[in-house]
Amino acid sequence: MPLTAPIRTHRKPRRNAPRTVLRAGVAGGVLSTIAVAGAAGTANAEPVTETIEMPTLSADLSTTVAQSAQATQQIALTMQTRAQLQTQEDTAVKNAATAAKKAKSKAEAEAKAKAEAKKKAEEAARAKAAAAARASRSSVRTELASSSTSTPSTTSSSTATGSAAAIVSYVEARIGDAYVMGSTGPNAFDCSGLVQAAYRTVGVDLPRVSQDQSTSGTQVSLSNVQPGDILYWGSAGSAYHVAIYVGDGKFVGAQNPSDGVVEHDLSYDQPTGAVRVL
Incomplete structure (x- = not known):
C-alpha cells in the first residue's frame, strides 16, 4: 500500500x-x-x-520583547544626550580657557603700558628737574657775573671781633694741614670738617656736610660778606664745597688732597654764595 x-x-x-x-x-x-x-x-x-x-x-513574551527594544532605544538616547552634554561642557571649558588667556594677556599689556607710562613720566620729571637746575645755575652765573664788578668787603681779620675773629684765627692757624676726606681735625680736614671745627671753637655746632652748611644761616650777597661767613660753591642746599671768608677778599679752606688747607683770593675760584651764621 x-x-x-x-x-x-x-x-x-x-x-x-x-x-x-x-x-x-x-x-x-x-x-x-x-x-x-x-x-x-x-x-x-x-x-x-x-x-x-x-x-x-505568548502575548507576555511579545510585550517583554517590545519593552526590551524600547529600553534599548532609551539607553541609546541617554548615551547620545550625555555625549552632547560632554561636548558642550568641553566647548565651555575651552572657551573659558581662551577667555582667561585673553584676559591675562590684556592685563599684562595694560600693566606694561602703565609701567612704560610711569617710566616716561619719571624721565620727564628728571628732565624737568635737570632743566630747572641748569636754569638755576645759569641764573647764579649771571648773578656772579654782575657781582664780579663789585668789590667784596675788605674787612681784614684784624678788624674782626668776637666769635668771627676766633673763627678766622682758627682756620688761618690750620693753613698747611692735610686734606683727608671725612676728617674733622685736629691736624687733617675735609672742607666741611674744617668749617665745622672752626665754628665749634665758638660753641656753634654746624651740620657735618657742605650741603647742609650752605643753608645753616642767613644768605648774604658776595658783595656784603664779612670775616667768619661761610662761602659755598654750588647751589644752596646742594653745595659741593665750603670755606671761611677771612677778609681782604680772601678765604681759607681745605681745598683738596694736593693743596690741603690753603688761603686763596676770591678770584681764584669764585664762590656761588655766602651764609652768615653769627
Missing part, C-alpha cells in the same frame, strides 16, 4: 510585524500535524498519525 503523509501547513506572516516578534517565532499558535501511513506488509495495517506541537509565542 503506498506511503502517504497528510501535512497541515500555515502560510508565513507578512513582514509588517515588528522584527523582534518575527525573530521570536510565528505569531499565534502553530499546530502541525504530520500523518504518516504506511503498510506494515499486510493489507490490514491501520494508518498511524503523529502530532508535533510547535511552541507558541
Whole structure:
C-alpha cells in the first residue's frame, strides 16, 4: 500500500510585524500535524498519525520583547544626550580657557603700558628737574657775573671781633694741614670738617656736610660778606664745597688732597654764595 503523509501547513506572516516578534517565532499558535501511513506488509495495517506541537509565542513574551527594544532605544538616547552634554561642557571649558588667556594677556599689556607710562613720566620729571637746575645755575652765573664788578668787603681779620675773629684765627692757624676726606681735625680736614671745627671753637655746632652748611644761616650777597661767613660753591642746599671768608677778599679752606688747607683770593675760584651764621 503506498506511503502517504497528510501535512497541515500555515502560510508565513507578512513582514509588517515588528522584527523582534518575527525573530521570536510565528505569531499565534502553530499546530502541525504530520500523518504518516504506511503498510506494515499486510493489507490490514491501520494508518498511524503523529502530532508535533510547535511552541507558541505568548502575548507576555511579545510585550517583554517590545519593552526590551524600547529600553534599548532609551539607553541609546541617554548615551547620545550625555555625549552632547560632554561636548558642550568641553566647548565651555575651552572657551573659558581662551577667555582667561585673553584676559591675562590684556592685563599684562595694560600693566606694561602703565609701567612704560610711569617710566616716561619719571624721565620727564628728571628732565624737568635737570632743566630747572641748569636754569638755576645759569641764573647764579649771571648773578656772579654782575657781582664780579663789585668789590667784596675788605674787612681784614684784624678788624674782626668776637666769635668771627676766633673763627678766622682758627682756620688761618690750620693753613698747611692735610686734606683727608671725612676728617674733622685736629691736624687733617675735609672742607666741611674744617668749617665745622672752626665754628665749634665758638660753641656753634654746624651740620657735618657742605650741603647742609650752605643753608645753616642767613644768605648774604658776595658783595656784603664779612670775616667768619661761610662761602659755598654750588647751589644752596646742594653745595659741593665750603670755606671761611677771612677778609681782604680772601678765604681759607681745605681745598683738596694736593693743596690741603690753603688761603686763596676770591678770584681764584669764585664762590656761588655766602651764609652768615653769627
